[in-house]
Amino acid sequence: MPIETRPLQPLQPHFAAEMTGIDATRPLTPADVAAIEAGMDKYAVLVLPGQDMTDEQQLDFTRNFGPLQVAANTGMTAADMRLHDAFADVSNLDKENRKLERDDRRRMAALGNRLWHSDATFRVVPARYSLLSGRIVTRDGGNTEFADMRAAYDALDEATKAEIEDLVCEHSLIYSRGQLGFTNFTDEERHRMKPVLHRLVRTHPVTGRKSLLMSAHIGAIVGWPRPEAMAFIRDLMEHATQPEFVYVHRWTKHDFVIWDNRTTMHRVRRFDDLNIVRDLRRTTTMSEGPTVAQQGTQHEDQAR
Known part of the structure; x- marks a missing residue:
């Protein structure tokens, strides 16, 4: 079966496509990998619909696209974890596959996924691809929305592009969770979540296109007063998530969705997670390296 791509949005033909002709449960050929990477760049x-895969098959597929990034799984201890530590457990289930209680710490932390973000910008080496497998899905809410940060950058006026070209932001999980009032971190978590630095504008290593590197994890702009910085970031967020830049994915069972964190933001929409089971499992690969040099050596442990 030949590999084919079909744009999913007629009005945005260069953002989000369905790819068929790839069996993600089997080893990929070099031609398969090249086709996926070319599709991602575009x-x-x-x-990828209809991919009924196991965890091991998902890990094998993911390894074709770079080193695996260990998931943060905020709010969980090792004893809590339901999946291999390379998976972000994007579900509402505990280790015994029971729905999480409303006030469960894991659920509180996971609510941060409802904010616009790019995966792992709270690490020195942020994410390249995220790969999300829909094992149990709901059509009653729970959509995932993606924002094209290339198009958002292109639509900025020239004065704003010049202003942001060299800006550097601080990113931390503490900032994103703090927006929701989640501040229940241990001392060890606070140490691990010390802010890291990333450029606000990044250039794609293959296409050369510029895009905004934005996320709910941003809590400061280096050299700016914090209130001014956060007001500015809020304006940019509103700009970047206008409907003309957004693709809404409505999940079907066994959809396998891949996105490039270097050029997108995303968020999950609310659903009745106290009564409906939703089990999605995300693997992630690391990008090429830091987007900017860090201050001192305090963040070396977050590069992993």
Whole structure:
């Protein structure tokens, strides 16, 4: 079966596409890998439907696209974890596959996924691809929305592009969770979540296109007063998430969705997670390296 891509949005033909002709449960050929990477460079989000995969098959597929990034799984201890530590457990289930209680610490932390973000910008080496497998899905809410940060950058006026070209932001999970009032961190977590630095504008290493590197994890702009910085970031967020830049994915069972964190943001929409089971499992690969030199050596442990 030949590999084919079909844009999912007629009005945005270069953002988000469905790819068929790939069996993600089997070893990929070099031609398969090249086709996926070319599709990602063009569309930034690929939907591979009908991929009924195991965890090991998902890990094998993911390894074709760079080193695995260990998931943060904020709010969980090792004893809590339901999946291999290379998976972000994007579900509402505990280790015994029971729905999480409303006030469960894991659920509180996971609510941060409802904010616009790019995966792992709270690490020195942020994410390249995220790969999300829909094992149990709901059509009653729970959509995932993606914002094209290339198009958002292109639409800025020239004065704003010049202003942001060299800006550097601080990113931390503490900032994103703090927006929701989640501040229940241990001392060890606070140490591990010390802010890291990233450029606000990044250039794609293959296409050369510029995009905004934005996320709910941003809590400061280096050299700016914090209130001014956060007001500015809020304006940019509103700009970047206008409907003309957004693709909404409505999940079907066994969809396998891949996105490039270097050129997108995303968020999950609310659903009745106290009564409906939703089990999605995300693997992630690391990008090429830091986007900017860090201050001192305090963040070396976060590069992993």
